[in-house]
Amino acid sequence: MKVALFATCIGDTMFPDAVQATAKILTRLGCEVVFPTQQSCCGQMHVNTGYQKEILPQLDNYADAFSDSSIDYVVAPSGSCAGAVRHQHPMIAERYGTKSQATSAVACANKTLDLSEFIIDVAGVTDVGAYFPHSVTYHSTCHSLRVLKVGDRPWKLLSAVEAIDLRELPGAAECCGFGGTFSVKNAETSAAMVADKTANIRATNAEFVTAGDASCLLNIGGALRRQNAGVHAVHLAEILASTKENPFDLHKRQEVLLRGEK
Template sequence: MMTTCLVDALFPDVGKSVVTVLERLGHEVVVPRGQACCGQMHINTGYVDDALPVVRNQVAALTEVAADAVVAPSGSCVGSVRHQHVTLARNAGDDALADQAQALSDKTYEFSELLVDVLGVTDVGAYFPHTVTYHPTCHSLRMLRVGDKPLRLLEAVDGLDLVELPGAQECCGFGGTFALKNEPVSSAMLADKVAAVQTTGADICSTSDSSCLMHIGGGLSRLETGVGTRHLAQILASTR
């Protein structure tokens, strides 16, 4: 498992939930200790020279174990592994790293992708008696094209009432450093997303990226809406 920075630092229960679900399905999960950042934030902000050793460390850590697949509870981090690492290594003239990064890319999946596409599972035996609306994150939606996989997983959860989120495909406004460098625009986008969530009557808003979860959760909390947030993995890990 590629834990991701935000999960490791702020949302450890998300990582534990991924392990819970996969072990429930009979799979062994290994979390390499040497992993750190995937390098996405360095690359996205133009610090490509600084990103190279970060990527080199991540590739080495995630390939030291002879795993059948690598999974991450984050579409944005998986997007970096698939669409940035090889190009970064090739541009730096490090063909050996590029080849390793390509091999890693070929077996790296966002959580819902692994469950539905690789393991062929939609019902993971979860129970979550709440009304839930789902925000599809930008990277999972547009870069990885996971489609309706998260929704299919939620629809199979016993006791869960899934309600459609108006304007679901609109960005929540986080966007990594975008939220810091363009705070007024980010805040306006968040306000629209929070308002949309409130119209659903849901008591839980779910996403599959902890960054969006943090952003939307903060907006809901500051307005004292009473609406909670849960990562998709946390819902799927819940049982009676």
């Protein structure tokens, strides 16, 4: 099975470990993983800010990168971006684009999946051979939960991880307050929302909080660091990629993030 990896902007820039972890998982599952280098932003932040017609060139670029008939699926470690491709792209193409653009948008949308969807629905497994001997709580991100409707797929995958201590998060389905430009335009409201989210995370006494969206983890992780909470935000893919032979290395990952913040 040939699978194209869609890194996403924030994944490529801020969470490269999550992108690499996704490639490792897909390879472990027996997939032929390809990475079209012409891929770029899905255009979600533009649409959410009201610039709908303006993202048509980005739809074209996505189609150019991923519409190759030899690619069976496109997998993204992001419920948010996968949701944008599946929901926004066909809508925008139908509303403002040509018939050809609409056809391409639907074709690409139909084979674009979030990582958890691909593992369970296509690969047909819940145990990917992961090992993570730490306490973890899981945050259900808005787009993965409400747009993609991934349901309990991430929880099932985490439950199958060897040695994990999985702890239920109070208010897991409540928004963390990021919402892209929402956190900029409504900073005080966003800050209050992430304060509630981090309070619930800290109440679990977990070492790690995980999610399937880098954007939410950036928001939550930043708040936890400012609070000196001692809880680390890590992408779902990084946990699933961790094995006894090649365990998750928090120190190495922190060094990467710190270099990115300079």
